[in-house]
Amino acid sequence: MAEDRVDALYWKSLPDRAIECQLCPHRCRINDGKAGRCRARRNMGGNLIAWSYGxxxxxxxxxxxxxxxxxxxxxxxxxxxxxxxxxxxxxxxxxxxxxxxxxxxxxxxxxxxxxxxxxxxxxxxxxxxxxx
Known part of the structure; x- marks a missing residue:
């Protein structure tokens, strides 16, 4: 696939390369290398990736x-x-x-x-x- 990483929308950076996903009411705090509750979004190096894209x-x-x-x-x-x-x-x-x-x-x-x-x-x- 041409695009293997697609940046997700609706999130903000937190200290220590963690992020807060703001897509749903769970407001997951996702540490680097981990996925949110939905498992469709993953923190990679302090950036939220749409893991299920494609x-x-x-x-x-x-x-x-x-x-x-x-x-x-x-x-x-x-x-x-x-x-x-x-x-x-x-x-x-x-x-x-x-x-x-x-x-x-x-x-x-x-x-x-x-x-x-x-x-x-x-x-x-x-x-x-x-x-x-």
């Missing part, structure tokens, strides 16, 4: 009705793509193996994901949903 753990062509979109193009399909990381710890999570473990993934640039979705248009695909 790492796809799940791809599927799903019925649109599987998404929480009532009456949105009924009968159509959407190309679903997901990665690891979540800041919740729900006991009932159906996607635990994706969200709470660093599941096997494949590197994929956004343009590659779009190309796959475009190939699925002939199967009724209407777009891309970042999900799971």
């Amino acid at each position: 790492k796809i753990t799940s791809l599927a062509l799903d019925p649109i009705e599987k998404k929480p979109l009532k009456y949105f193009y009924p009968g159509s399909y959407i190309f679903s793509a997901g990665s690891f990381g979540c800041n919740f710890r729900c006991d009932f999570c159906q996607n635990w193996t994706i969200s709470q473990q660093e599941a096997p993934f494949r590197q994929m640039l956004p343009a590659d994901l779009v190309a796959l979705a475009e190939k699925a248009v002939s199967q009724g695909n209407i777009g891309v949903a970042h999900t799971y």
Whole structure:
């Protein structure tokens, strides 16, 4: 993959190369070399990196009705793509193996994901949903 490190947004520097992630209400204090609660963001040398960027753990062509979109193009399909990381710890999570473990993934640039979705248009695909 051309971009193996993408800087994250919404954080501030702390002493000793620690950072405070400001993306969610957890406001994780992340020491150098460690990840936040979500595991999708990692402190590397005092910079917050979007660790899950371009790492796809799940791809599927799903019925649109599987998404929480009532009456949105009924009968159509959407190309679903997901990665690891979540800041919740729900006991009932159906996607635990994706969200709470660093599941096997494949590197994929956004343009590659779009190309796959475009190939699925002939199967009724209407777009891309970042999900799971």
